[in-house]
Amino acid sequence: MAKNNDKKNDAITSMDEDFAKWYTDICKKAELVEYTSVKGCMVIRPYGYAIWENIQRILDGMFKELGHENVCMPMFIPESLLQKEKDHVEGFAPEVAWVTHGGNEKLEDRLCVRPTSETLFCEHYANIVHSYRDLPKLYNQWVSVVRWEKTTRPFLRSREFLWQEGHTIHETAEEAQQETERMLECYAEFCEKYLAMPVVKGRKTDSDKFAGAVATYAIEALMHDGKALQAGTSHYFGDGFAKAFDIQFTNRENKPQYPHQTSWGMTTRLIGAIIMTHGDDNGLVLPPAVAPVQTVIVPVAQHKEGVLEKAAELFSLLKNAGVRVKLDDSDNSAGWKFAEYEMRGVPVRIEIGPRDIENGQCMIALRYNGEKFPAPLETITDTVLDLLNNKIPHGMYDKALENRKNKTYKCRTPQEIIQQLQEKGDGFVEAMWCGSEECEDKIKELTGVGSRCIPFEQEHIADTCVCCGKPAKCMVLWGKAY
Amino acid sequence: MAKNNDKKNDAITSMDEDFAKWYTDICKKAELVEYTSVKGCMVIRPYGYAIWENIQRILDGMFKELGHENVCMPMFIPESLLQKEKDHVEGFAPEVAWVTHGGNEKLEDRLCVRPTSETLFCEHYANIVHSYRDLPKLYNQWVSVVRWEKTTRPFLRSREFLWQEGHTIHETAEEAQQETERMLECYAEFCEKYLAMPVVKGRKTDSDKFAGAVATYAIEALMHDGKALQAGTSHYFGDGFAKAFDIQFTNRENKPQYPHQTSWGMTTRLIGAIIMTHGDDNGLVLPPAVAPVQTVIVPVAQHKEGVLEKAAELFSLLKNAGVRVKLDDSDNSAGWKFAEYEMRGVPVRIEIGPRDIENGQCMIALRYNGEKFPAPLETITDTVLDLLNNKIPHGMYDKALENRKNKTYKCRTPQEIIQQLQEKGDGFVEAMWCGSEECEDKIKELTGVGSRCIPFEQEHIADTCVCCGKPAKCMVLWGKAY
Numbered sequence: 001m002a003k004n005n006d007k008k009n010d011a012i013t014s015m016d017e018d019f020a021k022w023y024t025d026i027c028k029k030a031e032l033v034e035y036t037s038v039k040g041c042m043v044i045r046p047y048g049y050a051i052w053e054n055i056q057r058i059l060d061g062m063f064k065e066l067g068h069e070n071v072c073m074p075m076f077i078p079e080s081l082l083q084k085e086k087d088h089v090e091g092f093a094p095e096v097a098w099v100t101h102g103g104n105e106k107l108e109d110r111l112c113v114r115p116t117s118e119t120l121f122c123e124h125y126a127n128i129v130h131s132y133r134d135l136p137k138l139y140n141q142w143v144s145v146v147r148w149e150k151t152t153r154p155f156l157r158s159r160e161f162l163w164q165e166g167h168t169i170h171e172t173a174e175e176a177q178q179e180t181e182r183m184l185e186c187y188a189e190f191c192e193k194y195l196a197m198p199v200v201k202g203r204k205t206d207s208d209k210f211a212g213a214v215a216t217y218a219i220e221a222l223m224h225d226g227k228a229l230q231a232g233t234s235h236y237f238g239d240g241f242a243k244a245f246d247i248q249f250t251n252r253e254n255k256p257q258y259p260h261q262t263s264w265g266m267t268t269r270l271i272g273a274i275i276m277t278h279g280d281d282n283g284l285v286l287p288p289a290v291a292p293v294q295t296v297i298v299p300v301a302q303h304k305e306g307v308l309e310k311a312a313e314l315f316s317l318l319k320n321a322g323v324r325v326k327l328d329d330s331d332n333s334a335g336w337k338f339a340e341y342e343m344r345g346v347p348v349r350i351e352i353g354p355r356d357i358e359n360g361q362c363m364i365a366l367r368y369n370g371e372k373f374p375a376p377l378e379t380i381t382d383t384v385l386d387l388l389n390n391k392i393p394h395g396m397y398d399k400a401l402e403n404r405k406n407k408t409y410k411c412r413t414p415q416e417i418i419q420q421l422q423e424k425g426d427g428f429v430e431a432m433w434c435g436s437e438e439c440e441d442k443i444k445e446l447t448g449v450g451s452r453c454i455p456f457e458q459e460h461i462a463d464t465c466v467c468c469g470k471p472a473k474c475m476v477l478w479g480k481a482y
Numbered sequence: 483m484a485k486n487n488d489k490k491n492d493a494i495t496s497m498d499e500d501f502a503k504w505y506t507d508i509c510k511k512a513e514l515v516e517y518t519s520v521k522g523c524m525v526i527r528p529y530g531y532a533i534w535e536n537i538q539r540i541l542d543g544m545f546k547e548l549g550h551e552n553v554c555m556p557m558f559i560p561e562s563l564l565q566k567e568k569d570h571v572e573g574f575a576p577e578v579a580w581v582t583h584g585g586n587e588k589l590e591d592r593l594c595v596r597p598t599s600e601t602l603f604c605e606h607y608a609n610i611v612h613s614y615r616d617l618p619k620l621y622n623q624w625v626s627v628v629r630w631e632k633t634t635r636p637f638l639r640s641r642e643f644l645w646q647e648g649h650t651i652h653e654t655a656e657e658a659q660q661e662t663e664r665m666l667e668c669y670a671e672f673c674e675k676y677l678a679m680p681v682v683k684g685r686k687t688d689s690d691k692f693a694g695a696v697a698t699y700a701i702e703a704l705m706h707d708g709k710a711l712q713a714g715t716s717h718y719f720g721d722g723f724a725k726a727f728d729i730q731f732t733n734r735e736n737k738p739q740y741p742h743q744t745s746w747g748m749t750t751r752l753i754g755a756i757i758m759t760h761g762d763d764n765g766l767v768l769p770p771a772v773a774p775v776q777t778v779i780v781p782v783a784q785h786k787e788g789v790l791e792k793a794a795e796l797f798s799l800l801k802n803a804g805v806r807v808k809l810d811d812s813d814n815s816a817g818w819k820f821a822e823y824e825m826r827g828v829p830v831r832i833e834i835g836p837r838d839i840e841n842g843q844c845m846i847a848l849r850y851n852g853e854k855f856p857a858p859l860e861t862i863t864d865t866v867l868d869l870l871n872n873k874i875p876h877g878m879y880d881k882a883l884e885n886r887k888n889k890t891y892k893c894r895t896p897q898e899i900i901q902q903l904q905e906k907g908d909g910f911v912e913a914m915w916c917g918s919e920e921c922e923d924k925i926k927e928l929t930g931v932g933s934r935c936i937p938f939e940q941e942h943i944a945d946t947c948v949c950c951g952k953p954a955k956c957m958v959l960w961g962k963a964y
Contacts, residue, residue, distance in 0.1 A: 034609060036602065037563060038593065041556035043606050046621070049552050070531050074523035074642055075557075075595075075626060076579075081519055097558075098583040099595065102630035102641075103576050111520065113557075113581065113595070120518065124525050127516060139528070143626075144557060148584035159584075160556055 012343070014281050019225045020153075026275055027154045030284045030344050040152035040159030044268070047344065050292035051271055052162060056142060058194050058289060059164065059266065062186055068138040068166060073120040075143070076111040081119050085244040088118060091211020095148045097159075113146040118212065118237075118263055121167040122245035125259075131250045132171050135259060136179075140166040155272035156229075156482050163267035169259045171251070173238060176260035180236040183264040184217045187232035194289040195270065196396035197221050197277050198404055199231055200428075200477055202453030207437050210263075214238040220452045220477065222404040223276035226426025228452050228479035231273050234264035272482070277400050278368065284345025285368050287396060288388040294324045295384055296341045300334055300353030310357050314350065314380065321381045323388065342367060347392050348384060368396050404428065412462045417447040417478070428452070428479050432472035434465035440476075443467050449478040494825070496763050501707045502635075508757055509636045512766045512826050522634035522641030526750070529826065532774035533753055534644060538624060540676050540771060541646065541748065544668055550620040550648060555602040557625070558593040563601050567726040570600060573693020577630045579641075595628040600694065600719075600745060603649040604727035607741075613732045614653050617741060618661075622648040637754035638711075638964050645749035651741045653733070655720060658742035662718040665746040666699045669714035676771040677752065678878035679703050679759050680886055681713055682910075682959055684935030689919050692745075696720040702934045702959065704886040705758035708908025710934050710961035713755050716746035754964070759882050760850065766827025767850050769878060770870040776806045777866055778823045782816055782835030792839050796832065796862065803863045805870065824849060829874050830866060850878045886910065894944045899929040899960070910934070910961050914954035916947035922958075925949050931960040 011029050013021040027033050032048030044052065060070070076099065083089045096112040114120065121139065129135065144162045152158050166183060170176040184201055191197045199219035209216040213235040221231050239258035242248070251257040278285040288294050295318060299311040311327055318325040326346075328337050334351070341349055351363040362380065365372045366387070375383045407427030409420035417429050429449050433439060443466065444450045458475050465472050493511050495503040509515050514530030526534065542552070558581065565571045578594040596602065603621065611617060626644045634640050648665060652658040666683055673679045681701035691698040695717040703713050721740035724730070733739040760767035770776050777800060781793040793809055800807040808828075810819050816833070823831055833845040844862065847854045848869070857865045889909030891902035899911050911931050915921060925948065926932045940957050947954045 034606060036556055037560055037605060038556050038558050041558055043556070043602075044554040046551035046553055049554055052554075053552065069528035070535065071528055072526040072531055072534075072626075072644065074518055074520050074525070075628070076520050076523055076642070078519055095585050097581045097585075097593075099579045100582045101580040103578065111579075120525075123519060124516060144554075146557070160558070162554065 012281060012283055015224060015279075022279075022281070023272075023275060024154065026279055026283055026343075032271065033154045038159075040149060042154055042158055044162070047292055048271060051274070051286070051290050052268060054290040054292070055270055056164075059190055060142070062190060063140050063164075063166065066138070066182070066186065068140045068168075071139045071141050072143065073114070073117050073124070073141060075114050077114055077117075077119050078109045078111055080109055081123060082112055084119060084122075085212050085241055088212035088241075092116065092147075097146045097148055114143075115145055115147045116263075116265075117141070117143075117145075117165055118167065118241060119245075121263075122241050122247060122261075125169050125261075126245050126247045129169060129247060129249050129259065132252055135249060136168055136170045136175065138166075138168045138179075140164055153272075155268050155275075158268075161268050163265050166262070166264045168262045169242075169247070170261070171249075171257075171259060173260045176238075176262050177236055180215070180217060180234045180262045180264070183262070184219065184232070184234040187234065187264070187266060188219050190266075191219060191221065191231055191270075192397065193393070194287060195274055195277075196287045196393045196400060197231070197273060198397060198401045200453065200455050201457075202455040202477060204233075204453055205437075205440060205451045205476070207440060208451065210235045212237065212240060214240065218453050220479075221273055221277060222407060222428055222479070223273070223482070224279070224403070225276070226407050226480075227482055228428065228477075229269070229273050229276065229482045230452075231270060232264070232266040235262060237261040237263070278396055279345070282339070283343030285396070286345035286347060288347045288392050291345065291347055292324065293326045293341075293344070293346045294388055295326070295348040295350060296337075296346045297325065297327045297350045297352065298334055298337045298341075299327075299329055300351050300356075302329060304354045306357060307352065307354060311352050314352065314362070314377070317381055318384060321385060323384060338365075348387055350380075350384075366392060366395075368392060368399065410459075410461050411466060413466060414443060414446045417443070417449065417466070421447065421449070426480055428477055430459060430461060430475055430477060431466035432462045432464060433474060433476040434468055434470045435473040436465075436468070439465055439467035443478065447478075449480055452477045452479050452481060494763060494765055497706065497761075504761075504763070505754075505757060506636065508761055508765055508825075514753065515636045520641075522631060524636055524640055526644070529774055530753060533756070533768070533772050534750060536772040536774070537676075537752055538646075541672055542624070544672060545622050545646075545648065548620070548664070548668065550622045550650075553621045553623055554625065555596070555599050555606070555623060557596050559596055559599075559601055560591045560593055562591055563605060564594055566601060566604075567694050567723055570694035570723075574598065574629075579628050579630055596625075597627055597629045598745075598747075599623070599625075599627075599647055599649065600723060601727075603745075604723050604729060604743075607651050607743075608727050608729045611651060611729060611731050611741065614734055617731065618650055618652045618657065620648075620650045620661075622646055635754075637750050637757075640750075643750050645747050648744070648746045650744045651724075651729070652743070653731075653739075653741060655742045658720075658744050659718055662697070662699060662716045662744045662746070665744070666701065666714070666716040669716065669746070669748060670701050672748075673701060673703065673713055673752075674879065675875070676769060677756055677759075678769045678875045678882060679713070679755060680879060680883045682935065682937050683939075684937040684959060686715075686935055687919075687922060687933045687958070689922060690933065692717045694719065694722060696722065700935050702961075703755055703759060704889060704910055704961070705755070705964070706761070706885070707758070708889050708962075709964055710910065710959075711751070711755050711758065711964045712934070713752060714746070714748040717744060719743040719745070760878055761827070764821070765825030767878070768827035768829060770829045770874050773827065773829055774806065775808045775823075775826070775828050776870055777808070777830040777832060778819075778828045779807065779809045779832045779834065780816055780819045780823075781809075781811055782833050782838075784811060786836045788839060789834065789836060793834055796834065796844070796859070799863055800866060803867060805866060820847075830869055832862075832866075848874060848877075850874060850881065892941075892943050894948060896925060896928045896949065899925070899931065899948070903929065903931070908962055910959055912941060912943060912957055912959060913948035914944045914946060915956060915958040916950055916952045917955040918950070921947055921949035925960065929960075931962055934959045934961050934963060
């Protein structure tokens, strides 16, 4: 049995040797992205974009199922509009791109390219929300945003990235709070079910909140190298933005009232998360739900009579069953094809040659664990669908969860944190916290790990703060982050 | 029989009274768009965006069927890159938005927000195209672009608009030429089949070519007010861009060679075209293929026993058959609902009340021609599907074609053009042309109509140019344009 950790692809640096290079090698060799002459802005190539299209399709369906509607706001925000909410402008102004000229004319009010669109949605809501009958508005948009980052990496941190941003507005605080939590659940379900990526749901500490939010919630995933990646965030705004933008509606008692708002977003970062959660030294490993090609058919000894015909028949069968299937009958060797589709992370490979046909079977190889086994042709559609919908996503999820468990350390002192990280490598640290920003900063300084979130699922690890020894308020998940 | 030209909606200015106001009234009242504080940039609201999503879904499917793949290029183009192709930069530089600062730092090379992405695709192709084996690349992207227009109107001319831009690169000139024509055909098919909008296919005269193109092809539609609207364009570039960007590949003879390129695009203008092709004094009239709601069910006397149950049953039936159906069981009066969904252009309205149920039928009203008739409940799904897929789109198409025919004038002299336009109102003029830009300009000056395109389907109207009297080269379609 060929194991997926037998390294076959020399074009990719080994993960253990240099994780960062392994990552960019995969981005390039699997043709997900290409650099451009604008630093930090990339071309998302067809194979990478097809992953994003699958993410979009599934997420968009989930949003609409929950009653959300898509809209499209302008990409420009006048400086005067951005400045209306104090915390918000402080958080974003230092990292926006400024448009100062339209054609040959200098603009009076310069425009920033949206880093996020709260201010635009607020301006719009002020125009269209008048009565409680106009509420809630459950809006979302799929656009790109720009943040002028200093250091950039494909998918993980780029100056322009694609995302969806949900913006909702409600009659009551309670409703808005529920929406914030509902969308975090939606994100967690998406990651776990469709990306086979286990996540920790939690609340961000105050120092890590979104600029202008009352509370920020996030899902955190652990990557292969033991670093955390924030995979999605959901913010509760209270009525702060409404007050800053003077959005008022007439409530059921016929009185003017400020509405309550939320926003939530997921980005092309998810593609980076997929790479670093599931990938291995032979390349990408894609969850079937978002794989551009779910199954590749590789004919063996394809010049022999009947092989290509049978392969084409298989192709039609699977295609008609709704599988995203590819038949590679090119002149490249079977060995080359194996390595190529492994590198591209195709979940299922089907090999079919003269002897298989004689025996009424084909060989199936699974990308995520290297397993290889014969399967009868008669029931091949059911077999493949079951692999794609059940066995593979569950197997990938379990594997990733196992990895996270092995790299989650419960610690009671800063020394324990340092020791665990040194012995076992980077990972999640679970430790108690008194709630003070001082301790948060100090832990970071002493151990290198920062607070990722306050998990919804709490555990009692000790009575006292890992840092100051005063009574603990909650358990915090700590880690290094992308 | 209620006719659609009985004006029922006072919120909308009558078309004859003020066509421009009629248009913006529909945009606002049907909640397609809302203005923002950035001039020329609009919010596309849920109802408008849902139309665009339907356009996208259908067009994207057609592109993929033809072998195209989606990618995503950055939104920024460095000034130095924009300048590589001389004609291209001349055409676009005067109307681009310039980013001069990232965060607090001034950029060395300022960036323009893409007005179109030829230069970015060229830079990318130079990186990834090496051999004839890498060709063709059939790429497309769905993004927004920015052109700093002086006068703006929702959908028709905005500073930011949504579009798709196809960019392909080929081994031979012939292949690229074929692609250009193939995509024009694709656009024409889309407009005629899905938007019920007749179009004239043709080539632009040289004075009207895209900046940097060898040849530009377009489809032209005639609006209600007799003005022309360019609904899509397809450009053949030859190897001009390849030379400017130094894109070379090793050909089958193992020699370096310049590839040939195309680009083609359709935009949110199409929504403006739908409004002005099909709309009437009661509001929008949407082609079923892109209507967010294809059928609305309005219960009559809904407090009576059994009415809402039957309406809900109808709703489920149609929904399961794939119809985008809405049941309005709100407290608003039936009359209010009728006017509301007419204004929003819902193609089919179903009314169902106690008497209808007794008779095993419902009433159907068609938006596009005001027709109203009873239909048996037993076969309602088939009836509605047939209306949506056949009768309505064909009826709408025929009506629009009839309008175009009535407003197309064959002319032999400038005086005839002036006279026809005066007598019958604005429209298409078919007249012969010698091929000189001078005559093109002079006709525009004398009559007010410019050349729209040289139609593929030529007609012999005279032997001589409508302007100078010299031998004619071809028939040109003239008109005033949006």
